[in-house]
Each structure stands twice: as C-alpha cells, then as structure tokens.
Amino acid sequence: MRFPPSGAPSDEGPVNLPALKLPLALQLGDVQLGSLQLDGVEQLRDLKLAAHWTAQGLQIDSAHLQRDALILDLNGLLRPEGDWPLTAKGQLQLPPQDGQPWTLALDVQGDVLKTLQLKADSSGYLSGVLSGELQPLAEHLPARLKLTAEHFKPSAALPDTVQLDQLLLTVEGNLDSGYLINGSASLPAEKGPVALALQGRVDANGASIAALDLAAADQQRLAINGKLNWQNGFSADANIDWLDFPWQRLYPVASEPQVALHAFKGEVSYTDGN
Numbered sequence: 001m002r003f004p005p006s007g008a009p010s011d012e013g014p015v016n017l018p019a020l021k022l023p024l025a026l027q028l029g030d031v032q033l034g035s036l037q038l039d040g041v042e043q044l045r046d047l048k049l050a051a052h053w054t055a056q057g058l059q060i061d062s063a064h065l066q067r068d069a070l071i072l073d074l075n076g077l078l079r080p081e082g083d084w085p086l087t088a089k090g091q092l093q094l095p096p097q098d099g100q101p102w103t104l105a106l107d108v109q110g111d112v113l114k115t116l117q118l119k120a121d122s123s124g125y126l127s128g129v130l131s132g133e134l135q136p137l138a139e140h141l142p143a144r145l146k147l148t149a150e151h152f153k154p155s156a157a158l159p160d161t162v163q164l165d166q167l168l169l170t171v172e173g174n175l176d177s178g179y180l181i182n183g184s185a186s187l188p189a190e191k192g193p194v195a196l197a198l199q200g201r202v203d204a205n206g207a208s209i210a211a212l213d214l215a216a217a218d219q220q221r222l223a224i225n226g227k228l229n230w231q232n233g234f235s236a237d238a239n240i241d242w243l244d245f246p247w248q249r250l251y252p253v254a255s256e257p258q259v260a261l262h263a264f265k266g267e268v269s270y271t272d273g274n
Contacts, residue, residue: 057081060088069095074106083111097125098155104130113137118145126152128167140174152185161189161250164196178203189216189249205231209238220244226268235271240264 030050048064057079064073074090087109094102102125110116110133120130128149135142149167153160164185173179183198199210206229214222222245226238242264248256 057085063090074108076108078112083113086110086112086116092120094125100125102126122147122149128152132171140176142174143179144170144172146170159251161252162187165193169198173201175204187214187250189246190252191246191249192216194250205229214245216246216249220246222247233272236269238268240266240268 030048046064046066048062050061051063052059052061057077060074060076060078062073062075064071066072071093072090074088076086076088076090078088079085088106089108090106092104092106094104096102103123104120105123107119108116115133115135117133118131122128122130126149128147130145130147132143132145134144147167147169149164151163151165152167153163165188167183167185169181169183171179171181178201181198181200181202183196185196187194187196195213195215197211197213197215200212201208201210206227208227209225212224221241221243223241224238226236229235242261244262
C-alpha cells in the first residue's frame, strides 16, 4: 500500500479522534498488510491484525507489525470513545546488540488522546525496567521515561571494571525542544567504585553534554562537556578537565605507564574521521 505525497499543509496541532459506537458485533478474523509506504518510504511491513468488537470496545486478539528491525506483538482492549482508553500487553523486539537479543515485555495503560502509562521489563542485552508516560497524539510527542538496571555492560569485550552498576537514566521533554537526559551509575573499578553522572539534552540534530563526570575521590576526577552533531555527517566537540584520575582502575594494565598525568584541561574536536 502506497500513499502519494500530500500537497496540503500539515496540521501540527493535537490529533482528535471521533467516538465510534457500532450496534453490531464485528469480527476481524485475519487482516494482513504486506507493506505500508508514505512518500515512497516504507513505514510499516508485515502488519497482521485479529480483533473483534464487543460491548466494551475493540478487543485486539493479536496485532503484529514490523518497522526496520523493530518487531511488535500485542493484544488488549481499546475503547474508541471519550479519550480512547487503552489497556494492552505485548512484546517489542529491538535490534540485537553485541550479539545478544533484546526484548521489552510491554504493559500499556491509559488514554490514547491524553497520556499512556508505560512499563516494560527489558531482557537480553539489557536486563532492567523501563517506566514512564507519553502523549502519543500530542504535538511534538511529550514523554517522560525512567530506566533502571542493576548491572549493565554495553559490550562483552569491555572489562568488568567498567560495568554500570545501579544504573539510573531519566528522559523528559519533546521533539521540539529536545529531551533532557540525566543519568547516574557506579563503576566497580579496582580498589573501589567510581561514580558516574550525566546531564545532557538530545534532539533530532544532535546532543549537548552539559556534564559527564567520573569521580573516584574528591581530588580524583574526569569531567567532560561538549556537543555532538549528526545533522550533516557527524562531528563532536568536547572540553576535558582531568585531575589525578586513576584510569588504570577502570582499564587495568600489566605495567604502570612511565609518565603519569596529574592535571589537564583541553579541547578535542572530531569531524567525520578527522
């Protein structure tokens, strides 16, 4: 199924949905759609739906859809009246990371026209809990999310000393002004943990890092701030403040380096390989 480009200006306001009340029971035995394209770009594929209409609303027996490497399966109840209350459970398969599958077990409650409450148990690549709320039909997609994980190592190739323990990550904002990100974790390290703290903002064009701090003690720290841009290619600019930071505790080496860095302040720039 393909939809041609629309010449009409888009309405950027909130979406309104009508109330649907059908006097007859309807059964959608098996609806399948191979591909949905908009302006020549595939939006969804392998869409399958089985549902039936009841006195309570639309009972979704099973729904399956795929976009790129994302695969969603869910079931639940949608009441198409008022604020369109929705109760649904399902599973979202994310792209595999570091050779491991990644799955979210979803639990969604709330109103489609207002706010949906989300809870998801993450397993596979990242074992943790995602919770929060979003307004799916509001302008600029406002959202507030929190991710917690007891232990997380982004790559199996990394040493255990840089594993993220007691990981806490929060995201709040919208597509227009960007999403504020705050995070904290503890890295096991050798001879005692190293605290990590993150503050930043991300949008469609890039990210600004207000603070990325690693602290082993009051006078042993590494502080980084800067900007990332991926609007046209990729570029990064960072300011570094280093004070007696014991990096060997995070990346153990066989022998101590002959030169020890006590203090350093500087700038680093990167643009598409340069």
